[in-house]
Amino acid sequence: MTMKTMMTTQLENGRETQVLLADGLKDLSSHLGEYGRNVLWVFDTNTAKLFKQLPPSNVVLESGESSKTFSSLERILGAALDEGLARDGRIIGFGGGVVCDMAALAASVYMRGCRLTLVPTTLLAMVDASVGGKTAIDFKGMKNMVGSFYPASEVLLSIDTLRTLNDKEFLNGLAEVIKHALLSQNEELYKFLLIKKNEILSRQPEALTTLVELSLMVKKWFIEQDPTETKGIRQFLNLGHTFGHALESSSHYGMWGHGACVAWGTCRALEAGIAIGIGDKAYASGATKLFKSYGYEIDYRIGRGDWIEFRDHLLKDKKKADGKVLFVLLEKQGTASLHPLELQLVQHLVIAKPIF
């Protein structure tokens, strides 16, 4: 076995996530083969195709967000029970964010918690769903409404899977990387994104490896300080997500990817920071340009007729206090804070002409 440890996150309760870097899919398979029995694999219809023959104990979910349901959860749990998986058994999620989320949620509740390995195969899953332990399903049309905190003991990365993604899927993850760059306590990732744009967009393996590592280092900083999002720190990782999720949930924007919505939402949050007088204008302008340089449709405005639906989705957001929706805003590099915004201001920011 030739896997290298890229990183280890230490969470409370002695829980630790080891992030291991595989030298290609073969290396990955041989590592996973070592588990033997007492495992259940979770794929989606895309990642199942990567195998000539699937491992004997497996569940294959339909690819896509529509699989983040109670019914998928019950399928995985039922399969685990049918396989006779015990508490010391392991669920292996092999796929994108949906597969990782579903495998992790199932592992968190199967016999009140069994072992969990995640093999994220998309950039979004690598930098977002793989470490940190957030699991969730959508419920009654609301994204990530039901879930748990359950860190994987092991995350296995094979950078070459990133070279098979289409551009939209790649940009889905890259938006989270750029968001991490803005939230980082240092400028390393931000500068890397500025300097290595061509290498990243042409998916050179070394550039991608560094990109994923630097992005995970930022996430690690937040989740180690606040593993269950109760200390007012981890929530800053939601930068851009309140605006972004509302867009993603609104029916007219179904073809926008998660990343496109997060990029758009992050720029709205930057504008909101300026509007309420806490944001650094030069920094916000530079960050917006960075998103644009990677091809995100930042200037997009939602139609006036879509505002009511957009607002209704906003009002169901999880980040609420005393009934008011809270937004993560950015003052400058690495300095986020939480603010309630008046609905009129929000409406203005998503409908009116962009600032930059």
Add this chain to the structure above:
Amino acid sequence: MTMKTMMTTQLENGRETQVLLADGLKDLSSHLGEYGRNVLWVFDTNTAKLFKQLPPSNVVLESGESSKTFSSLERILGAALDEGLARDGRIIGFGGGVVCDMAALAASVYMRGCRLTLVPTTLLAMVDASVGGKTAIDFKGMKNMVGSFYPASEVLLSIDTLRTLNDKEFLNGLAEVIKHALLSQNEELYKFLLIKKNEILSRQPEALTTLVELSLMVKKWFIEQDPTETKGIRQFLNLGHTFGHALESSSHYGMWGHGACVAWGTCRALEAGIAIGIGDKAYASGATKLFKSYGYEIDYRIGRGDWIEFRDHLLKDKKKADGKVLFVLLEKQGTASLHPLELQLVQHLVIAKPIF
């Protein structure tokens, strides 16, 4: 507000459960009334009857084990969402073990965790489901197969609710109390049970209060040392449950209550300890007599024809290592240990003539 703090458990992650003692149902209601909005109540058809008018946000489950399902979970979560409950909202479980389990599981996954108050109204729920944070539903005919660890922030006890239970329901909880007495590091509860039998069975309030408090002190000792049952300590609270659950799950024994099964199972575990040479015979004999003195059917043998089904349920137990079912056995007062037992010995213990 006149509630007294009976006990506080300190779990990891700064999580704390306060156990408060109410001076009657009125006192309890006025305390709960202070929460105002942003709460969802969970009752069952029995406890809903205790109120002339139910609080506006409520879910009423059918009473009984058949409500420990995904469908009940989805009902509670759906109601919470319809009420607009945020992450700082609170779910209040008011009822027996099933209501407490379902309310706690729902609270543990609603937005990845909202606030939780439990008001256990049966002896079993008070000493078993109220502190310690184990939540679960039954799945594919297996008890407590899916769940989480999620301690309530607050447990409210009103001892007078114990006086309204029928005898079978009271004995359901008392079996867990006697089990706690055997597992305790001291003999206080054991002696109390020996000396105060008449006061307990006639449900004198002072005796019941002491009974619940001493029993919770034992549970506290185990859960504080091993909150998520990963350190090999908390699992000892399952004394009697491997035998007991198998009996409870076998179709012919549907009319046996949980407590009757646990009492029966604990005595089988005591016998198993003697059979493999680790158990103190005099202690096992005394403990068996204690169970009998409270009216439990300890001598019951399962029919030969029921063995296969009993065995199949055993083999699905969560406490497994390397494919072997593990049993909690007792050497003497407060000294438990985990052992794999050969199926032939198990068969002998549940079918053959009792030792004592």
